[in-house]
Amino acid sequence: MSESETPRLDQLETGPWPSFVSEIKKMAGRKPAARDLLRQMELSYKDRVTHWKHGGIVGIRSYGGGVIGRYSDSPEQFPDVAAFHTIRVNQPSGWFYSTKALRQICDIWEKYGSGLTNFHGSTGDIILLGTTTEKLQPCFNELSDEAGFDLGGSGSALRTPSCCLGPARCEWSCIDTLDLCNDLTHSFQDELHRPAWPYKFKIKISGCPNDCVASIARSDLPIIGTWRDSLRIDQEEVRKYAADGFDIENEVVALCPTDALEWDEKTLTLKLKAEDCVRCMHCINRMPKALRPGLERGATLLIGGKAPIMKGAFLSWVLVPFMPMTPPYTEFKVLVRKIWDWWDENGKTRERVGEVIERLGMARFLRDVGLKPLPQMVFRPRANPYVFWRSEQK
Amino acid sequence: MTDTELEQKILKYLSTVNMAKNKSVATAVGVEKSIVDKAISKLAKEDKIEYVYLGTSYVKLKGQQ
Amino acid sequence: MAIDIGPPDYKEMLHPVIKKNYGKWKYHEILQPGVLKHVSETGDEVYTVRAGSPRLVSVDFIREICDIADKYCDGYLRFTSRHCVEFMTPDKERIQPLIDEVKAHKLPVGGTGKSISNIVHTQGWAHCHSAATDASGPVKAIMDELYDYFVSMKLPALFRISFACCLNMCGAVHCSDLAIVGVHRKPPKVNHEKIAVVCEIPTTMASCPTGAIRRHPDPNIKSMVINEERCMYCSNCFTVCPAMPIADAEGDGLAIYVGGKVSNARHAPMFSRLAIPYLPNNPPRWPELVSAVKNIVEVYAANARKWERMGEWIERVGWERFFSLTGIPFTEQHIDDFTHAVETFRTSTHFKW
Ligand code: SF4
Ligand code: SF4
Numbered sequence: 001m002s003e004s005e006t007p008r009l010d011q012l013e014t015g016p017w018p019s020f021v022s023e024i025k026k027m028a029g030r031k032p033a034a035r036d037l038l039r040q041m042e043l044s045y046k047d048r049v050t051h052w053k054h055g056g057i058v059g060i061r062s063y064g065g066g067v068i069g070r071y072s073d074s075p076e077q078f079p080d081v082a083a084f085h086t087i088r089v090n091q092p093s094g095w096f097y098s099t100k101a102l103r104q105i106c107d108i109w110e111k112y113g114s115g116l117t118n119f120h121g122s123t124g125d126i127i128l129l130g131t132t133t134e135k136l137q138p139c140f141n142e143l144s145d146e147a148g149f150d151l152g153g154s155g156s157a158l159r160t161p162s163c164c165l166g167p168a169r170c171e172w173s174c175i176d177t178l179d180l181c182n183d184l185t186h187s188f189q190d191e192l193h194r195p196a197w198p199y200k201f202k203i204k205i206s207g208c209p210n211d212c213v214a215s216i217a218r219s220d221l222p223i224i225g226t227w228r229d230s231l232r233i234d235q236e237e238v239r240k241y242a243a244d245g246f247d248i249e250n251e252v253v254a255l256c257p258t259d260a261l262e263w264d265e266k267t268l269t270l271k272l273k274a275e276d277c278v279r280c281m282h283c284i285n286r287m288p289k290a291l292r293p294g295l296e297r298g299a300t301l302l303i304g305g306k307a308p309i310m311k312g313a314f315l316s317w318v319l320v321p322f323m324p325m326t327p328p329y330t331e332f333k334v335l336v337r338k339i340w341d342w343w344d345e346n347g348k349t350r351e352r353v354g355e356v357i358e359r360l361g362m363a364r365f366l367r368d369v370g371l372k373p374l375p376q377m378v379f380r381p382r383a384n385p386y387v388f389w390r391s392e393q394k
Numbered sequence: 395m396t397d398t399e400l401e402q403k404i405l406k407y408l409s410t411v412n413m414a415k416n417k418s419v420a421t422a423v424g425v426e427k428s429i430v431d432k433a434i435s436k437l438a439k440e441d442k443i444e445y446v447y448l449g450t451s452y453v454k455l456k457g458q459q
Numbered sequence: 460m461a462i463d464i465g466p467p468d469y470k471e472m473l474h475p476v477i478k479k480n481y482g483k484w485k486y487h488e489i490l491q492p493g494v495l496k497h498v499s500e501t502g503d504e505v506y507t508v509r510a511g512s513p514r515l516v517s518v519d520f521i522r523e524i525c526d527i528a529d530k531y532c533d534g535y536l537r538f539t540s541r542h543c544v545e546f547m548t549p550d551k552e553r554i555q556p557l558i559d560e561v562k563a564h565k566l567p568v569g570g571t572g573k574s575i576s577n578i579v580h581t582q583g584w585a586h587c588h589s590a591a592t593d594a595s596g597p598v599k600a601i602m603d604e605l606y607d608y609f610v611s612m613k614l615p616a617l618f619r620i621s622f623a624c625c626l627n628m629c630g631a632v633h634c635s636d637l638a639i640v641g642v643h644r645k646p647p648k649v650n651h652e653k654i655a656v657v658c659e660i661p662t663t664m665a666s667c668p669t670g671a672i673r674r675h676p677d678p679n680i681k682s683m684v685i686n687e688e689r690c691m692y693c694s695n696c697f698t699v700c701p702a703m704p705i706a707d708a709e710g711d712g713l714a715i716y717v718g719g720k721v722s723n724a725r726h727a728p729m730f731s732r733l734a735i736p737y738l739p740n741n742p743p744r745w746p747e748l749v750s751a752v753k754n755i756v757e758v759y760a761a762n763a764r765k766w767e768r769m770g771e772w773i774e775r776v777g778w779e780r781f782f783s784l785t786g787i788p789f790t791e792q793h794i795d796d797f798t799h800a801v802e803t804f805r806t807s808t809h810f811k812w
């Protein structure tokens with residue numbers, strides 16, 4: 001019996017969770033690159049450092065992103081991953097696929113690449129993991145011309161927008177997340193494909209405040225569906241929950257963050273002080289048959305969310321408490337272009353929009369993009385007395 | 395300045411540097427950035443420039459070392 | 460060669476029942492772990508079976524799930540934001556055979572409701588130059604151990620684990636119930652010969668959040684030096700300058716942050732906060748990491764109230780209690796000393812023992 005080349009990785013083939021090592025091995029027989037990937041990873045598992053180098057210039061003609069260049073630091077040892085570039089392919093809204101489309105991608109990727117993928121990468125793209133410099137262009141040509149797919153974003157550009165499945169299968173979506181995501185992606189192809197900004201810019205779209213795509217933490221400009229009127233209550237269905245033994249008092253009313261609900265044991269009615277509701281979704285999540293979002297729907301826009309690099313992580317801040325979101329989304333598009341121009345003009349290299357706002361002040365940002373200050377934008381007003389007045393205000 | 399003149403100016407500037415961000419290109423050629431961005435996109439589509447990523451994105455003349 | 464065609468139209472990717480009931484869904488139920496039923500105003504129903512995936516998958520895997528979708532779901536499927544696969548069918552009779560088939564392919568069914576869904580994660584040693592650890596490996600080891608929480612719904616609330624192999628945090632894991640982050644603990648090693656060729660000195664100096672990088676004191680040497688006292692190993696300089704490698708087998712490892720969330724349900728979204736500043740890189744199965752994660756999950760499961768997310772539980776009982784209940788030592792690394800540090804200092808005599 002021949003000894004395994006990858007004794008360490010082999011240990012990740014045991015256990016109940018599906019194994020990525022088995023996945024790489026599936027391709028290793030047909031694809032030398034997959035085999036060298038395994039062998040190089042085995043080396044990393046042995047000496048506990050990465051064996052990839054910084055990327056170089058690789059790309060698709062006309063595009064400034066969508067390909068992540070990757071080279072092995074030990075090409076003599078692992079010649080078949082000497083160049084192992086990644087292609088980001090823009091996913092359809094909501095990550096819905098026909099098997100026909102998926103099979104086309106598989107066939108193209110088997111022809112031109114390692115046969116390894118991520119479904120999906122962190123930003124939401126399909127990641128085609130590993131091919132050589134020469135194969136990039138023909139692979140793209142076939143993806144585009146035959147399969148109808150395009151590249152996603154990378155670098156200092158708009159990154160591939162993504163969204164929750166929204167109205168396709170969720171009863172709570174207050175906006176058409178799929179259409180909005182698709183529309184914005186198609187409208188901003190130049191911003192997506194030819195990086196011209198200080199750094200990256202992410203837009204993510206969730207249909208309701210449950211924020212299933214983590215937009216508030218993961219995007220510079222989250223769009224979160226919401227409603228302005230009162231959430232809807234079907235008292236008949238509420239009574240059915242109660243009759244089934246569901247503890248409305250403790251599991252719903254007591255957990256409302258703003259004390260906006262009251263459960264009347266006698267009349268078996270759930271009462272809502274609509275003006276106190278902050279639309280957190282908790283009660284709706286617990287009683288989906290009885291409670292539903294309101295009917296006057298739109299989105300809350302926020303700004304500035306990001307991971308720690310460089311100056312620390314931010315959760316996004318409320319920017320527009322309510323904006324109706326109907327095609328062709330003109331009001332949104334006008335605003336986002338103003339925001340990009342402001343950021344592009346004022347931002348230093350590698351500064352995200354949230355960091356520029358922190359450095360120059362939210363008040364100035366609002367003024368420059370033409371938005372009024374509103375109490376919904378802050379948890380509480382300032383406590384310090386260091387207040388600026390502009391000359392025209394004095 | 396015509397579009398072609400602007401493009402020539404951009405290419406000329408890029409031939410003097412290793413790589414540059416769009417913003418520095420705009421400063422160097424003295425034209426509003428949004429216009430320069432469009433011209434650079436066009437040059438990219440004509441395969442005259444390419445992009446480099448090193449913590450942020452830069453443009454450079456295609457093939458220039 | 461067509462350019463800028465954008466993503467394909469999502470409408471072509473939707474099952475007819477999804478298309479017909481688009482925007483008309485009325486309510487849903489979780490029938491059992493991993494199985495959802497959505498009911499429309501039109502009276503139509505759609506059943507969803509959710510399956511775990513290793514995320515790093517071969518085209519064979521994609522073809523296999525396509526075979527399943529062709530057989531049971533009329534040729535459509537989708538993925539969730541946490542890398543799970545969802546099979547949907549309007550036909551109730553198909554649910555059980557579908558589940559059986561998914562399980563026959565050795566894929567776990569679960570990840571709904573009060574469970575631990577799939578771990579959102581990054582590239583690690585499989586594809587990144589920046590990685591302080593692997594991603595797929597530790598994730599596999601953790602999910603093997605927490606498997607039972609994926610296929611059941613027995614936690615107080617949903618529990619989201621995310622994994623990033625360096626501070627770049629692709630996928631922004633910083634607001635997860637439990638976030639694992641690959642960390643460096645040694646300053647970059649400056650390669651003075653290479654630097655002048657591959658790096659721009661002003662850009663590199665400006666990249667450092669703590670201002671730790673200076674020009675080389677010898678003006679004849681076109682390079683930089685690092686004030687090691689001020690370096691917190693964030694790797695920003697390496698990102699812009701390949702001649703400052705930071706990976707180090709002994710220094711690198713993992714940190715665990717807890718209590719974050721992104722949903723607005725009940726408490727406002729919050730950041731995850733440092734629980735364990737360092738655990739060693741111990742491939743192939745990272746036993747120290749796995750047992751630390753398991754301990755935190757179990758202490759949470761035993762102590763939180765129903766519907767309380769990790770962070771909501773900790774904020775209610777207090778972080779001092781989190782540390783005593785989990786037995787995790789509190790160290791000087793836990794006290795913030797970056798930009799907004801003072802906001803975390805306790806300005807009250809309210810605390811517990
Ligand atoms: S964010 Fe809201 S609308 Fe979107 S899938 Fe989640 S719960 Fe549904
Ligand atoms: S949505 Fe949230 S805030 Fe509004 S009533 Fe329900 S639990 Fe209370």
Ligand code: SF4
Pocket residue numbers: 581582583587588589590591623624625626627628629
């Ligand atoms: S988190 Fe860091 S190491 Fe991991 S994939 Fe992202 S940049 Fe690379």
Ligand code: SF4
Pocket residue numbers: 646647666667668669670671672685689690691692693694695696697705
């Ligand atoms: S690792 Fe970070 S803190 Fe250290 S020198 Fe580089 S940029 Fe500065």
